[in-house]
Amino acid sequence: MWSAMSETTSTAPTSADVARLAGVSRATVSYVLNDTAGGRVSEKTRLRVRAAADQLGYVPHAAARSLRAGHTGLVLMAAPEITFGPLFNEFFAELRAGLRDHGYTAVLYGTRGDLSGREIARAWAELRPTAVITGVTDDLTPEGVEILRRSGTRAVLSLAERPVPGAHSLLLDQSAVGATAGEHLVARGHRAIGVVMPTDATLRRFSEPRLAGVRQAAAGARVEPLALDYTESSAAELAARWRSLGLTGLFCYNDEYAALIQAAFQDAGIAVPTDAALVGADDLMLARVLRPRLTSVHVSLPEGIALADLIDRLIREPDTPPETYRIGDATITVRDSS
Amino acid sequence: MWSAMSETTSTAPTSADVARLAGVSRATVSYVLNDTAGGRVSEKTRLRVRAAADQLGYVPHAAARSLRAGHTGLVLMAAPEITFGPLFNEFFAELRAGLRDHGYTAVLYGTRGDLSGREIARAWAELRPTAVITGVTDDLTPEGVEILRRSGTRAVLSLAERPVPGAHSLLLDQSAVGATAGEHLVARGHRAIGVVMPTDATLRRFSEPRLAGVRQAAAGARVEPLALDYTESSAAELAARWRSLGLTGLFCYNDEYAALIQAAFQDAGIAVPTDAALVGADDLMLARVLRPRLTSVHVSLPEGIALADLIDRLIREPDTPPETYRIGDATITVRDSS
DNA sequence: TTGAAAGCGATACCAG
DNA sequence: CTGGTATCGCTTTCAA
Numbered sequence: 017m018w019s020a021m022s023e024t025t026s027t028a029p030t031s032a033d034v035a036r037l038a039g040v041s042r043a044t045v046s047y048v049l050n051d052t053a054g055g056r057v058s059e060k061t062r063l064r065v066r067a068a069a070d071q072l073g074y075v076p077h078a079a080a081r082s083l084r085a086g087h088t089g090l091v092l093m094a095a096p097e098i099t100f101g102p103l104f105n106e107f108f109a110e111l112r113a114g115l116r117d118h119g120y121t122a123v124l125y126g127t128r129g130d131l132s133g134r135e136i137a138r139a140w141a142e143l144r145p146t147a148v149i150t151g152v153t154d155d156l157t158p159e160g161v162e163i164l165r166r167s168g169t170r171a172v173l174s175l176a177e178r179p180v181p182g183a184h185s186l187l188l189d190q191s192a193v194g195a196t197a198g199e200h201l202v203a204r205g206h207r208a209i210g211v212v213m214p215t216d217a218t219l220r221r222f223s224e225p226r227l228a229g230v231r232q233a234a235a236g237a238r239v240e241p242l243a244l245d246y247t248e249s250s251a252a253e254l255a256a257r258w259r260s261l262g263l264t265g266l267f268c269y270n271d272e273y274a275a276l277i278q279a280a281f282q283d284a285g286i287a288v289p290t291d292a293a294l295v296g297a298d299d300l301m302l303a304r305v306l307r308p309r310l311t312s313v314h315v316s317l318p319e320g321i322a323l324a325d326l327i328d329r330l331i332r333e334p335d336t337p338p339e340t341y342r343i344g345d346a347t348i349t350v351r352d353s354s
Numbered sequence: 355m356w357s358a359m360s361e362t363t364s365t366a367p368t369s370a371d372v373a374r375l376a377g378v379s380r381a382t383v384s385y386v387l388n389d390t391a392g393g394r395v396s397e398k399t400r401l402r403v404r405a406a407a408d409q410l411g412y413v414p415h416a417a418a419r420s421l422r423a424g425h426t427g428l429v430l431m432a433a434p435e436i437t438f439g440p441l442f443n444e445f446f447a448e449l450r451a452g453l454r455d456h457g458y459t460a461v462l463y464g465t466r467g468d469l470s471g472r473e474i475a476r477a478w479a480e481l482r483p484t485a486v487i488t489g490v491t492d493d494l495t496p497e498g499v500e501i502l503r504r505s506g507t508r509a510v511l512s513l514a515e516r517p518v519p520g521a522h523s524l525l526l527d528q529s530a531v532g533a534t535a536g537e538h539l540v541a542r543g544h545r546a547i548g549v550v551m552p553t554d555a556t557l558r559r560f561s562e563p564r565l566a567g568v569r570q571a572a573a574g575a576r577v578e579p580l581a582l583d584y585t586e587s588s589a590a591e592l593a594a595r596w597r598s599l600g601l602t603g604l605f606c607y608n609d610e611y612a613a614l615i616q617a618a619f620q621d622a623g624i625a626v627p628t629d630a631a632l633v634g635a636d637d638l639m640l641a642r643v644l645r646p647r648l649t650s651v652h653v654s655l656p657e658g659i660a661l662a663d664l665i666d667r668l669i670r671e672p673d674t675p676p677e678t679y680r681i682g683d684a685t686i687t688v689r690d691s692s
Numbered sequence: 693t694t695g696a697a698a699g700c701g702a703t704a705c706c707a708g
Numbered sequence: 709c710t711g712g713t714a715t716c717g718c719t720t721t722c723a724a
Contacts, residue, residue, distance in 0.1 A: 028482070028506040030701055041711045046703055056709060073504040078480040079417035079426070080701035083716045088417070112464050124462035126450050142416040144366070166411040168366040248642060275643040282645055302640065304586055305613040307620055368717055379695045384719055396693065418717035421700050 029072040038068035045069070049076070087168070088144050091115050091122045091327065094151035103298060103317060110320025117321075118328045120146065133157035141167035147331050150174045150183070158182045171330040177221050184330060185340040186323070188315070190222050192346040194229025196313045197267040197295045200348050201234065206265035206293060208238040212273050215245050223269055226297070230267055238263075244273065251280035258286055264293060265354070271296035271303045274310055278353065293354040308352030318343045367410040376406035383407070387414070425506070426482050429453050429460045429665065432489035441636060441655065448658025455659075456666045458484060471495035479505035485669050488512045488521070496520045509668040515559050522668060523678040524661070526653070528560050530684040532567025534651045535605040535633045538686050539572065544603035544631060546576040550611050553583050561607055564635070568605055576601075582611065589618035596624055602631060603692070609634035609641045612648055616691065631692040646690030656681045 031049075035042045040061060047057050048065040057065075068074075082088040093108065112122040125140065137160030140148055148169055150156040161172050161182035172183040179185035194211070201209050211227045214220075231239050240263060244250050254277065268274035274296030281288055288294050288308055296303055299314035330336055369387075373380045378399060385395050386403040395403075406412075420426040431446065450460040463478065475498030478486055486507055488494040499510050499520035510521040517523035532549070539547050549565050552558075569577050578601060582588050592615065606612035612634030619626055626632055626646055634641055637652035668674055 028504065028701095031703095032701080042702075043704080043712080044710060047710090050703085052704085058709065061710085073501055075476050075479040075501065075505045077421070077482060077701050079421045079482065080716090081703080083415070083417050083421060083718095084701080084703050086716070109464070122464065124464065126447070126460065126462065138413050141413040144415060144417065163411055163413065166366065167413045246639070272639065275640070279643040279645055301584070301610065302613070305617040306644075307617055366717095369719095370717080380718075381696080381720075382694060385694090388719085390719085394693065399693080415717050418700090419719075421702095421716095422718050422720085424700070 028077070029074045031074070031076070033072055034065065034068045034074050037072065038064045040065060082144070087146060089120045090143060090145040091120045091147045091149065092125045092140055092143065092145040093122060093149045094125065094156075103315075107317045107320060111323055112320070114321040114324025115327065118324055120328075133160045134163065136160060137163040140164060141169065145169055147171040147173065147327055149327070150176070150180070156180050156183065170334040171327060173327065173330070177225055179338075179340050182338055184336075184338050186318075187340050187342050188344045189342055189346075190225035191229035191232070192344070193297050193313050193315055194226035194231075194267065195233040196229075196346040196348050197226075197297065198230035198233030198239075200295060200311070200350065200354065201265040201267070201293060202237060204265070204293060204354060206237065208240070208263045209234055209265040209267065210240050210242050210261065210263040211267045212244050212269045212277065213241045214269055214273065215243050219269070226267070226269065242266075244269075244277075246273065246276065248276065248280070251276045252283065255280040255284035255286060258284070258292060265295070266292055267295045268297070270298045271300045271310060271312055274312075274353070275302055275306055278306060278308075278310070289352065289354050295348075295354050299349055303349075303351065306353075311349065311351045311354040313346055313348045315344045315346055366415070367412045369412070369414070371410055372403065372406045372412050375410060376402045378403060420482070426484060427458045428481060428483040429458045429485045429487065430463045430478055430481065430483040431460060431487045432463065432494075441653075445655045445658060449661055450658070452659040452662025453665065456662055458666075471498045472501065474498060475501040478502060479507065483507055485509040485511065485665055487665070488514070488518070494518050494521065508672040509665060511665065511668070515563055517676075517678050520676055522674075522676050524656075525678050525680050526682045527680055527684075528563035529567035529570070530682065531635050531651050531653055532564035532569075532605065533571040534567075534684040534686050535564075535635065536568035536571030536577075538633060538649070538688065538692065539603040539605070539631060540575060542603070542631060542692065544575065546578070546601045547572055547603040547605065548578050548580050548599065548601040549605045550582050550607045550615065551579045552607055552611065553581050557607075564605075564607065580604075582607075582615075584611065584614065586614065586618070589614045590621065593618040593622035593624060596622070596630060602629075603633070604630055605633045606635070608636045609638045609648060609650055612650075612691070613640055613644055616644060616646075616648070627690065627692050633686075633692050637687055641687075641689065644691075649687065649689045649692040651684055651686045653682045653684055 031042050031045045035045045044057060044061065045065055048062045049069060115122045133155050141164050144167060148164055156174055158181040161180060164172050173186060174180040174183045175186045175188065177188050177190045179187060209230065211230050213223050213227065227241055242254060244254060268277055274294050278288055278294055281292055286292055294310065296310045297313040299312040303310035303312040369380050369383045373383045382395060382399065383403055386400045387407060453460045471493050479502050482505060486502055494512055496519040499518060502510050511524055512518040512521045513524045515526050515528045517525060547568065549568050551561050551565065565579055580592060582592060606615055612632050616626055616632055619630055624630055632648065634648045634650040637650040641648035641650040
């Protein structure tokens with residue numbers, strides 16, 4: 017029964033309040049509510065305690081508990097400020113579920129870009145997380161890793177395209193994406209390949225290794241980086257000078273950029289795939305709703321469950337030397353654009 | 355200087371450690387590091403304390419601090435398990451920035467769908483958040499609101515398409531989206547209008563008010579709901595029976611569904627906009643990369659800054675009776691598909 | 693100008 | 709079977 021509306025003065029009920037109402041000690045309340053020490057408390061008392069807790073709407077105080085326990089079950093995940101699309105969202109959701117099954121609480125903790133590596137690390141360290149997974153956008157410096165470890169963080173992982181010294185690395189091998197696209201285009205006979213490079217600075221960490229991957233796979237062919245804003249006008253401009261570039265294939269960074277370009281090419285009378293063979297990446301639904309349908313490279317992220325198991329192991333063995341786990345398999349789905 | 359690698363035994367340095375190293379008391383350390391009581395501590399001592407803290411890599415313990423302070427600066431935001439796209443992401447990022455300027459720490463806290471309303475509320479209440487913003491996906495029951503308030507949460511907001519009793523409501527008026535689309539189609543002379551209804555259950559809370567909006571705006575016209583999976587085959591099927599439906603206009607729920615349908619129509623030889631006038635929603639970049647370009651209804655979310663100000667006010671005046679704030683203006687961008 | 697000590701809420705040891 | 713009590717790390721009042 018929810019008795020009265022919350023008064024302003026309502027201070028949260030504590031275990032002491034529960035104890036008082038049930039006529040027992042705080043220790044007993046703790047035993048009962050945590051199912052500790054089986055059978056040490058009589059059935060009758062347990063019922064009284066439970067009833068009292070219920071009546072007061074008692075909820076334990078996580079901060080007090082973890083202060084006493086010496087550890088929080090918190091796994092902090094860096095929250096990207098930019099969108100990575102449905103792929104990442106689903107991945108995070110799965111990972112969170114997996115961690116919860118191991119008894120951890122996963123939280124997306126966001127920071128703005130205007131904090132230095134040290135400040136970010138300190139902000140995280142204040143929460144005394146059990147583990148930290150730094151995302152793709154955030155800069156975790158070696159110094160930051162050290163700050164976290166000193167403050168008791170047992171595992172620091174970086175999910176990025178290059179390793180952070182001192183931290184375990186889940187290396188998202190972006191160059192494999194480019195390489196897969198490059199191989200495909202070369203196999204189709206293309207010897208002059210353009211690579212779209214978004215001017216967006218936050219994407220550089222992806223675009224550059226992807227370019228390198230194309231270069232490596234298309235050794236011997238001409239590979240030309242082409243800067244592009246994510247705007248219609250920028251795409252139109254690229255379309256206008258396409259014929260003069262002498263290229264036949266184009267790796268478009270991802271499906272969204274590819275869609276933009278395909279539309280501009282269409283407007284300019286450049287036929288896909290005959291005048292330009294297009295390859296996107298991420299294999300979004302978008303690739304299937306365009307006409308012609310888009311060939312796309314897909315990066316499979318690791319199963320959230322498996323990753324949760326790994327994190328749990330690293331937490332339990334905090335002295336495991338930093339290791340690099342290569343994740344993400346690149347596979348290509350060939351459709352009508354190439 | 356980062357002396358040695360973190361040993362296993364490394365227990366996080368406390369303010370007592372800093373005090374010992376600096377040769378002062380814990381109180382003094384607290385004064386210095388928090389800039390409390392200006393001028394009460396001599397410059398010399400302050401330097402010593404700062405140096406000691408630095409040397410040890412001291413980071414204060416947030417749980418201990420807030421336990422003592424009696425309040426956390428935590429604003430919990432329900433993390434949606436599904437994607438709402440770039441619109442929401444940007445909105446969340448802005449909101450977080452705004453809250454940080456007010457001294458709060460915003461955190462995305464995720465829960466899986468398998469928790470009951472009470473369990474979710476308890477999980478949140480354990481963290482003693484200062485405010486909770488429940489997202490679009492999560493079910494916050496009136497009972498949950500009460501649990502939170504009892505445990506000291508000063509403001510509970512729901513950002514949803516219908517109000518939660520007891521909580522402040524940021525009412526995202528989805529019916530306005532449908533109404534705007536309906537008005538547009540009617541103004542163009544359409545008297546038989548289809549409305550795409552995603553079969554995805556989590557989207558029903560959006561799709562139904564959107565449908566209602568169309569109905570209201572197109573009173574007198576025929577309005578036909580059309581169930582659709584987010585698959586190519588489902589779209590193809592709709593295209594196959596389009597002519598037999600006798601409809602001329604189609605509101606597609608959002609741009610992604612509209613893209614799917616436009617492709618299917620194109621495959622089936624149904625001309626857009628002459629055989630079918632299409633209207634999407636959310637005004638994504640997608641609407642601009644399709645050919646014909648997509649007419650789209652745009653919902654403008656409130657400025658994160660403004661919302662942060664509102665939340666701050668509600669926190670300061672926790673007894674403000676629950677109120678409903680209508681947010682989101684629907685405006686249409688007419689392009690080539692309608 | 694600095695230090696001693698109380699207390700925030702929960703838990704776990706050791707007595708009774 | 710149950711209760712007292714020390715403890716986690718930090719802030720803040722009160723004394724010195």
